[in-house]
Amino acid sequence: MRPRSGPTVEHRVLAARLRMLRERAGVSLQAASVALGAHPATVRRIEHAETGLDAHQVRVLLERYAVSAEEAEPIMAGIAAANLPGWWHAWRDAMDPWQQEVIGIESSAALVRAWHPALVPELLRTPAYEAALCRSLTADPPPRRDRHLELLAERQRRIEARGAALWALFPAAALRTTVGGPSVMAGQRAVLEEAAHRRHLTVQVVPLDAPPHPMTGVSPLHLLRVPAPEIGDRAVLETAGARVDIIDEPAVVMHYRVRLDSACAAAPHPGSPLPEGGPGSGNP
Incomplete structure (x- = not known):
C-alpha cells in the first residue's frame, strides 16, 4: 500500500533507480519476483514507490541484478531517509x-x-x-x-x-x-x-x-x-x-x-x- 502521506522525492528516486537497474540487467518482473519469493505485483509496487522500501528486499534485488557494491552502497544508505514521511x-x-x-x-x-x-x-x-x-x-x-x-x-x-x-x-x-x-x-x-x-x-x-x-x-x-x-x-x-x-x-x-x-x-x-x-x- 502506498504510504498514506504519499512518497517523497527521495523515495521516488530510489524506486526509479531499482527499476532502471532491473531493466539494465535484463531481468523481468517475473524473475525479480522469484528472487524475492513474491508476486510480480510486489516488484511493480516497489518500483512505483507504492510501498515502503524494505532493506532486505532491496538487497536481494540488487544482488539479483548483479549490482556492484560501490553502486549498491548509496542505494542501501538512502533507504532510511526515503522511508521517512514527508x-x-x-x-x-x-x-x-x-x-x-x-x-x-x-x-x-x-x-x-x-x-x-x-x-x-x-x-x-x-x-x-x-x-x-x-x-x-x-x-x-x-x-x-x-x-x-x-x-x-x-x-x-x-x-x-x-x-x-x-x-x-x-x-x-x-x-x-x-x-x-x-x-x-x-x-x-x-x-x-x-x-x-x-x-x-x-x-x-x-x-x-x-x-x-x-x-x-x-x-x-x-x-x-x-x-x-x-x-x-x-x-x-x-x-x-x-x-x-x-x-x-x-x-x-x-x-x-x-x-x-x-x-x-x-x-x-x-x-x-x-x-x-x-x-x-x-x-x-
Missing part, C-alpha cells in the same frame, strides 16, 4: 490522496509553473483570499478549512525558503472577480504587485482585451520540474467535477509546456503594472 504528513487529515501525490513532488520542485483561467493561482493566494474561496466553493467544516490554510501557507513558505522558481499566468478577469470583498481583493492585489520585486517569482496577467491564446479554455494547470534525472516533469490538470489528472507521460507534459510557453510569450512582460479597475484597486 513534511506534509502532519496535514494529511486535510488532504485528498491526489494532493499528497502533488505536494510530494512539489516539495522538491525547482520550478513550479501555474495557470488558472479564472482566479489567482493557488500558490499566490493570500490567506484571506483562499479562506473566502473555501467558504464559497467547498462544504468543508471550519476546522478542515483552517488546516487547509495552514498547509497552503507552509507550501508557500517552503517554496520561497528553498529558492524554487514560481511562474504564474492568469487572466485579468481574476482581479475583477470579487473574492471575499474589496478589502480581501486589495490585500491580494498588494501581494501580486509586490511579487514583481521578488527574485524567484514571476507573475504575468493576460489583459481583458487580449485575443485568445494557447491556454484559453484550459483548466487550472501546474507544471512541476524536479532536479532529479530519475523523475520526469509532471503536469497537474484540474478538470470538471473536481477531477485531477497527474500526468507524467513526457509527450503530454511537453504539449502543455509548449502551450504555456506560447501563452506567456504573448502576455505582457513580467513586472508590467497590474490592470486597473478591479476590486480593491482603488480605481472606479
